[in-house]
Amino acid sequence: MIDISILDVFPVLLKGVSVTIQVLVLSAIFSYLIAFIAGFGRLSKNVLVRKFTGFYIEIFRGTSLIVQLFWFYYAIPMLFNVQVGSELMAGVLAISLNYGAYMSEIVRGSIIAVDKGQREAATALNMTRFQQMRLVILPQAVRMMLPEFGNYLIQILKATSLVSLIGMTDILYHGNMLRSTNIAMAPTIYLLILVFYFILALPLIFLTRKAEDISKKGVASS
């Protein structure tokens, strides 16, 4: 007798929420971090640094996230004969390096997009290069980055579902488990999973809209 309902599916999926959020938060933090490092790397005066960062970005943007994830999880331990990779580490590493590469282009683009006159005015006030970046360029560039950063947060949330494929017990993993024993419940299970993700995405959607508002104000329009 198949007598499971939404009320039975719900608590099962709920067990995975904390893992999903954990992967989301860690990946987001590292993605942003990498985005800034690589974004500045691409703007470096040192050719070697610039080329190297460019190489990293092309590699990670040129391949598929799911391939990168499997590569980190299955191939790296074999390549170096070490078992560094916990699932969490492989998952967060793959997602962060992938989205860090994409977002580094936003960091770079925003810094370049700050009006040239801003840097000149800062020079005329005798600021050091570091002060120019910290006090004048970055505050404006970050405002420009915000909406895209918000968009990518939603992308990262969606990407976290991949970690179920390397055995992390996130929302999708629990859903898949339940489906494998109750195939008839598949519609309820997957619809509910989608709703779970959507509810997690909602605050991010509103955050992104808010970011768009902030971004519209307070940027130089010479």
Place this chain on the structure above:
Amino acid sequence: MNWKWDMFFDAFPFVVQGLWITIALTFASYLFALLFGFMWTFLKRIPNKPLNWLVTWVMEFIRSTPPLVQLFFIFYAWPMVPGIGMTLSPFTSAIVGIGIHYSTYISEVYRSGIESVGKGQWEASRALNFTRWQTWRKVILPQALPPTIPMLGNYLIIMFKEVPLASTIGVTGILHMANTYGAHHFRYLEALTIVAILFLVLSYPAAVLVRKLEEKMNRRFDKNEILKEDKGVVM
């Protein structure tokens, strides 16, 4: 370091067998997304508030939930839906799943293209007494479509990199072949590396091409703002 070249050369022909599936699926789901995206754009232009609201949120829902789950839904759940459900092959499921997900993005591209045509063009068409259909065909679309081409090209590349998701429901593309090879030989390293290389070799030149096209279009149409909207969606 534990790299074996003989494994690499042994796995290569095996993995490459999946390449045609991967490429075919890319184009099939892309075509699906192009058509479905058109439908969204059309629906959104119907001047009806509740309908508009509904379409907007359905699109938002599709866009902000994982394509992997959507794929599972279509493959595992759709056949179980009473009444309208039917069993779809893994390949068809992947076309529909990936296609629908990206149709919401493609629709935004269409929208930005249409909005980039100035209001004056509509007014001029009215002044010339064109019919609605003539206005679209002769005036709006010829101006709206060309600037979207680089963005649409971008989405083809993005979807190409998204297609290996289908290996999870058994579509035998390159990732699936590599996993099969890996499981057989208890060695994933070389096979997965081949997959990565194949993606890189195919997508990088395409990306360069799109960038070139983008610059060219930028110069020709001088419509920087809509082209800048590249969201770089992977996943």
Place this chain on the structure above:
Amino acid sequence: MPQVMDKEVKQGVQQDEPIVKYENICKSFGDLEVLKGIDLDIMPGEKVALIGPSGSGKTTIIRMLMTLEEPTSGNIIVNGKNLWKMNKNDHLVRANDKHLRQIRGDIGMVFQHFNLFPHMTILENCTTALIHVKKMEKKEAEERSMKMLEKVGLGDKFDAYPSQLSGGQKQRVAMARALVMRPQVMLFDEVTSALDPELVGEVLEVIRDIAKDGEMAMILVTHEMDFAQEIADRVVFLDNGVIAEEGTPEEVLEKSNNERLQSFLHRFRNGNGV
């Protein structure tokens, strides 16, 4: 260049020494030679107006002094020190950032497009360099800035953001921002040409005010001929990358026989100068 070395040895600046000295300055952008050997001295407190057709290189002259553009050849001496070259093991080498910073502290600039910092309030625009560059206490910096804002007639706007101001107000803030740094030389780069005609007056009024104080040397790149005549001690006419005429406003704007200058002025007075 022995004479350059000599100057670096001298301590302090006498009253009759120029505060800025351009020595045979050339500047090219790619194939385009914009300046072809400029020699120009600015005395302390002197007000100099640079005029000339667009593309004559007048803006480039002051941008090089502000270190926004590097000369292709020649020397710029500020307060007896070579701006773009520094002494290293008894050799003159290209100046590094630190050297430029030491010297350009005496120079301030107001830009055509204001270049206010849009993410800061009016007051913060003025105080930020005092606090971070001059290492002044925040309170002191604010007091000094408020005084300056009142002087340019914007004391009540200290809390506003640049986007809330008119063009003329923005330019007055930009001047206050430069003035609080108390430079010895102030550069004005076509400060009224981005403004609506009805807003030009309020900005010129402030410049007139500053000029009256007398202490500070000023170099104005301008298209306002009447204004140049009114406040400048000296007018310099640039044409084709060289100084074609130079002298008191009266000499240059009224009595000169230079044909190019005549036709330039003629075009201007007929109202289509640029």
